[in-house]
Amino acid sequence: MPKYTTYKSIYEAADINENSRESRTFSFASFLHMLGMPKYRWTRSGATRARLLLFVVIGLFAGTGVVHAFQSSEPAPEVRSVVVSPGDTLWSIAERNKPEDADTRIFIAGIKQKNGLSGSEIYAGDELILPNF
Known part of the structure; x- marks a missing residue:
């Protein structure tokens, strides 16, 4: 072991005097x-x-x-749905159920998305879920 080093092996027993205050x-x-x-x-x-x-x-x-x-502390919005009557179209359903300040085309797109519709064909007796705006 070199003469001037600060290295101290952890495996060597240390000679510590019981009376020393090290x-x-x-x-x-x-x-x-x-x-x-x-x-x-x-x-x-x-x-x-x-x-x-x-x-x-x-x-x-x-x-x-x-x-x-x-x-959220707010309750979940209620799911609104409508049953298609004979002669109803997506436009007429959207006009009756959309909020006053909402665009009808956007509400129709929401109806299509909620119900998985690819076109505008709906039939009497179908139940459509309305989007929450």
Whole structure:
């Protein structure tokens, strides 16, 4: 070992005088080692398990936060629907049920989207779900 170095091996026994007032550094690992417990060595599988556990715990906390972020104090809007009468068109249904300031074409597009319609064909007796505007 070189004469002038600050390196101190962790495996060499330190000669510490019981009466000296030298400051000692404390670590949990050295405390467990003094009690006679073996040192824990990270293996590849142990590190993988620890990462997986950490990932699951973080996921649980993050998932809980996301759920709380998307919760609303307002009740869900009610689903309105209408039964198609003979002679009804999408335009006439939209004119009767849309809000006053809404565009009829946009309301018709909302009806088509809510009901999965590709065209404008509707038949008497069909039940159409109206969009919430």
